Amino acid sequence: KQEVTQIPAALSVPEGENLVLNCSFTDSAIYNLQWFRQDPGKGLTSLLLIQSSQREQTSGRLNASLDKSSGRSTLYIAASQPGDSATYLCAVVAYGNKLVFGAGTILRVKS
């Protein structure tokens, strides 16, 4: 059974700092890995999708990497801003299967 773990559970940083969120998964046979953002009481917004054949994806200040063999992904946020405060969720998809989510990292960027 696929399990996804996210570390740390919560993170508080001053504005402008670069930061890394970690995601690990137990079964390396995945189809893709996705990072989402969730604001309090709201739905999820897709940030980045990395196919299993890819190593990384970039969007603006966000960079996500994937090391399928070791079962790890990182989300790098450059020059963090208070507006980045949210819960960040990692999810993996096995071939022809469903999204399995981690519990998330709650990020707070202080101004």
Added chain:
Amino acid sequence: ETGVTQTPRHLVMGMTNKKSLKCEQHLGHNAMYWYKQSAKKPLELMFVYSLEERVENNSVPSRFSPECPNSSHLFLHLHTLQPEDSALYLCASSHTGDGADTQYFGPGTRLTVL
């Protein structure tokens, strides 16, 4: 309207009530999903519909009954719920139901069962 919409946004119901959650997607997608997000637990997939047919039922109790009348609409019918069913229920859609595509989520319905 664009994206994925859900109604109602908040719902309070007693254990003997019957209610329905509604989801509508305006993205031309062929797959729709129901997820449950409980406090301090990861998001859990409940149901997947692809081309209006249910392709995944993740061992969900029968007090939750999904309905997908067409590719744009998805319902979750609720009856005889328990207090532990209180959660945020999220709907999502994607172009296909094979997991390869990005899923787009609605804002969710915050359900409280008294």
